[in-house]
Amino acid sequence: MLSKKTKYGLKALTFLAAQKGRTPVQISEIAKHENISQKFLESILLTLRKTGLLGSKKGKGGGYYLIKEPKDIPMTTVMRVLEGPIAMVPCVSLNFYEKCEDCPDEASCSVHKLMLQVRDSTLEVFRNNTLADLVP
Amino acid sequence: MLSKKTKYGLKALTFLAAQKGRTPVQISEIAKHENISQKFLESILLTLRKTGLLGSKKGKGGGYYLIKEPKDIPMTTVMRVLEGPIAMVPCVSLNFYEKCEDCPDEASCSVHKLMLQVRDSTLEVFRNNTLADLVP
DNA sequence: TTATTACCCTATCGATTTAATAGAGTAAGC
DNA sequence: GCTTACTCTATTAAATCGATAGGGTAATAA
Structure with a gap:
């Protein structure tokens, strides 16, 4: 059985990959668009960042973004x-x-x-x- | 992750399939040979019997046996x-x-x-x- | 510099599942 | 009729999962 963690992580990654640019996207925006508990999503994005798949930017206009091109992941x-x-x-x-x-x-x-x-x-x-x- | 139930069930079925005849094999013998908790194995074999994969015989000389040929399962x-x-x-x-x-x-x-x-x-x-x- | 924004971290919680155990009941065979 | 071995119910401890709460910290814009 696929865990919710993986399911949500895949959805979030796909959402980020579908963005036009690589500008940071807020957690709240991803959570809302994909129907995911925001707090739960936070922890998932955190592990994805620590593994080097995502980058993050703090402060106003911050959020998460893909570091590599989707086709290279x-x-x-x-x-x-x-x-x-x-x-x-x-x-x-x-x-x-x-x-x-x-x-x-x-x-x-x-x-x-x-x-x-x-x-x-x-x-x-x-x-x-x-x-x-x-x-x- | 494969559950222990499935793992044990597969091992038990394979053990039964490897028998020469289709004479009943005692739970205790299977459990001992495959390093499985006997009580746990009991419940697994029970579900396999209820599903029609195994037959059972009670009393002395009893045990579990395959109903169909291994190649047909x-x-x-x-x-x-x-x-x-x-x-x-x-x-x-x-x-x-x-x-x-x-x-x-x-x-x-x-x-x-x-x-x-x-x-x-x-x-x-x-x-x-x-x-x-x-x-x- | 200051206020805001949004990331970051820790702790907790209830529900569910898993693996195993205990103990009693029942049917078949010698 | 007694032994053997399958059958069933209940209980348990441990682990995992999904979610929530709440505060802390760093970066950015103004």
């Missing part, structure tokens, strides 16, 4: 920042690998085998999509 | 029973569709557009795998 990056691991189990994760404490042998584990395929196919989708592809 | 069925919706958001789910209460227009929703692709690629994996494919 792959969905793999966005999803990992917002949702975390792309894999459904840690033992097939590229960036968040962890061994299962049960399961003595990964190579012969049926769950491992299946989830590896799911991870690969999902990854391909995210690799083939940039933020630019999400803008209507 | 597609992963789509198993995953929907154990994990629920395959889609990451209800608005792109085939079997569990629900409209988003935010989001005025699905067609122009960036999240919808992306998650539709993910659902399709994941679905393809599950459609191409039966229980027989998971047996080592």
Whole structure:
């Protein structure tokens, strides 16, 4: 299940990508336009800024803006920042690998085998999509 | 994230599929072999039986067994029973569709557009795998 | 310099889900 | 008729999620 955090983050990023210039957009404007709790959105934009996807400007006329061009922001990056691991189990994760404490042998584990395929196919989708592809 | 319930369920089904005959296997044997809490496994096998994937036999020499051949059990069925919706958001789910209460227009929703692709690629994996494919 | 604006941070909260456990009940077989 | 093993209900602790509240701080315009 996709978390609201990711859902809202994607919507906010898409909204920023759809702006004409790269002038700062206020949180309140994004929240209103996308039907998102403003306070919740604040924390999401904050993490996006800390990860280097967004820049912010304080004071009058301030707000958030994209640092890079939408076409240079792959969905793999966005999803990992917002949702975390792309894999459904840690033992097939590229960036968040962890061994299962049960399961003595990964190579012969049926769950491992299946989830590896799911991870690969999902990854391909995210690799083939940039933020630019999400803008209507 | 894959739930333990699904993980254990898949392992149990694979274990049953790997049996030579279709004679009942005790819960305790499955639990021991796959490192699963027996009581937790009980409830999982129960739902699998209620869904028609497994049969059970009581009394001495009883246990659980597969009703159909492993090659006739597609992963789509198993995953929907154990994990629920395959889609990451209800608005792109085939079997569990629900409209988003935010989001005025699905067609122009960036999240919808992306998650539709993910659902399709994941679905393809599950459609191409039966229980027989998971047996080592 | 001063007032305003808007970002930034911490803490809290209720609701929900998850994973596991306990204990009693019931049906089948020897 | 007694054992075995499945069946069901209830409870629990822990974790996570989504949201809210409230104040602090820095940058900008005037």
